[in-house]
Amino acid sequence: MDLSPEAPKPTAKEIAAEYRSKIADPENEHYSPGKRLPSARQLAKELGVQLMTVQSAYNQLRDEGLVLSQQGRGTFIRDPSVPLGTEPGTSPAFAALADELSSIHDALRLLGERLDRLEQAVGGETPPSR
Structure with a gap:
């Protein structure tokens, strides 16, 4: 990001993209799991943007997991x-998604068990032709 005074101020989308690429870079030890990002207030001051801009960027990254x-x-x-959805501080959207996926997984397991029982009950009968 260009921090020179004449450069346009970065948007939340641009800030999020910058941090997304840093996090995705396996060579960048400063952005490995567990590392703390700069405080939103500190980063806003460094970039010369509003606090809400940085908070919005961080929210985008949080919503992406x-x-x-x-x-x-x-x-x-x-x-x-x-x-996803198991750690404190996880996006509420991911927590809800994790719950929903768990419910879907349980429903599919039950349907699979019912199908197995039906196939056993039918036994060696040939399925009807269409």
Whole structure:
């Protein structure tokens, strides 16, 4: 990001894209799982943007499952090996999605069991031709 005074101020989308690429870079040890991002206030001051712009960028990253926000502690890079929706600070959207996926998984398991029972009951009968 160009921080010179004459450069246009970055948008939340641009800030999020910058951090997204830093997080995705396996060579960048400063942005590995568990590392803390700069405080939103500090980054806003460095970039010369409004606090809400940085908060919006961090919210985008959180909603994508890349970071976790912990009130009073900061924003941290999420460990991708931990299932989404299980850590404190996870996006409410991911927590809801994780619950929904769990329900769908259970329903599919039950349907599979019913299908197995039906196939056993039918036994060696040939299915009707269409």
